[in-house]
Amino acid sequence: MDIDTRSEFVESWGSMGVLWGINRSMARIHALLLATREPLGLEEITEELDMSRGNASMCLKELRHWGVVRRVNLTGERRDFYIAEDDAWSMLFRIASERKKREFDPALSALQKVLASAGEEDDLVKDRLEELEEMLRAMDRLLQRFLASEGASRGMLKFLSAQIPYRSKKGE
Amino acid sequence: MDIDTRSEFVESWGSMGVLWGINRSMARIHALLLATREPLGLEEITEELDMSRGNASMCLKELRHWGVVRRVNLTGERRDFYIAEDDAWSMLFRIASERKKREFDPALSALQKVLASAGEEDDLVKDRLEELEEMLRAMDRLLQRFLASEGASRGMLKFLSAQIPYRSKKGE
DNA sequence: ATGATTATTCAGAAAATACTGAACAACCAA
DNA sequence: TTGGTTGTTCAGTATTTTCTGAATAATCAT
Structure with a gap:
């Protein structure tokens, strides 16, 4: 995907975040995950969005708390990776x-x-x-x-969850 | 009107203001004017809401700019008075x-x-x-x-704008 | 166990936002 | 004009929100 277009989307989504009361960083991370096919690690996120690890970690925690982002483990990878949930x-x-x-x-x-x-x-x-x-x-x-209308657009759960080759982790 | 009830309303409206993106002071002033029969002057407003003249003045300016509050002149009064527009x-x-x-x-x-x-x-x-x-x-x-739906609930323009043959005094 | 790697937390820094108050401006009356 | 009253502005201050980064914790391999 076009990288400029994606970052424009990320920033717009970031601005819009305030409309539903989440802050810019959270919304930007969410946007990035939405626009990315592969799961991303903390490293990639902080790099791409130019923010501190601490901030990214906290935002991801909250995003998970809202059920908007999921943490996955990739086989052979030690780090954590994140994907956006399918139902935005x-x-x-x-x-x-x-x-x-x-x-x-x-x-x-x-x-x-x-x-x-x-x-x-x-x-x-x-x-x-x-x-x-x-x-x-x-x-x-x-x-x-x-x-x-929540739920109306469910049903296209042909999503990452299963197809990502991953192993489970305790304490999730 | 019950003074406690009114101030509870003022504060609630103040909190809700952020929902439509106006700050607390603006929303509180708006609420006070909505809940008050008589036009209020700057003095009364700053006193009742315990805020500075400068802040109140700026907020009123903005509220007028949004077309939410109107400035009126009372006969025999030199000061400006304000009322909430009828269509919230x-x-x-x-x-x-x-x-x-x-x-x-x-x-x-x-x-x-x-x-x-x-x-x-x-x-x-x-x-x-x-x-x-x-x-x-x-x-x-x-x-x-x-x-x-704006405009749908217009039409009850039986309002203060002109009539106000009025004289307010401090210490109501 | 040890060391290496990654994740989380949180005290303080930075940035954004809201508010104050004093200076100034505008107005009025005498 | 002067003096008094009310309104507005804005530089500086206070408050709130967000972000950073270093310390700490957790996890894993050996």
Whole structure:
């Protein structure tokens, strides 16, 4: 694959990462793995993306935690290698759910509390906040519809997992 | 309105602000104006939210720039006062559009370039990236449908803008 | 065991972001 | 004009976030 094109993709994906709340390094690593056929080792990643081992290691740990990246062992290789999981949806799905829970839902319920306590005399405020609540609920529905589509595009699991000749490792 | 409830709303809205990419101070000011019947002056805002005049002034400038807050003049008052615009949608609409343009669209086109340059031999990568592209386009459609609903909830423009024959005083 | 290789952690450095406050500007009234 | 009041700006500061790199841990071969 064209190397310039790939690095442009890596950087774009890095910028977009903030949209779903992951930092640039994580998103860049994820992009690199997505765009690469072969599993990559820490060495290759730090080299290609020009970042420290420590940072890369931490990012990979988190990416694995989100279920977005998997660690594999190649026969004859001592080092660890990493590949992107096949369903990129899961990243969005999990991270978005998490953020929704942490940031969205509290605001929604606070708003509903305000609404409940707004006396009838507060017409202006009440109308405005009702509109706001409607907006949040619209977002909620939209988000849910989006998240519900997770799994829709599964099924093309003709993926690396099996075909990479690898041996298992304890403590995985 | 219950003061505790209101401040809880202000803080929640502040946290949620980061979701659409505005900072805490801006979102808090916006929330305060949304939850308040009367127009507020700089003084009241800095006092209630405990922030500097400079910060509040800058935030209000930006909020006006996004078309989310309006400046009004009260008869007999020399100072400026501020109210939240009636259609809170516009905030999301404009900010989301902007972010989409800056962060989303470049990633999508970079991805499409990668796809175009991925040779047929790269089956694995290609499949994976096609799935990714599909995901981004799904988000695109969703975002567009959401943004298209702007205007749907207009029409309750029974608002402050002109009427305000008002006189506010410190120590309400 | 020892040494060689690779992985992880985390205290501190660096960078990015947000905020303050004082200087200045704009405005008004007398 | 002057003096008083309010608004805006921005250089510097504070805070938060991200990254580095050296220390440590883990693993493997011999």
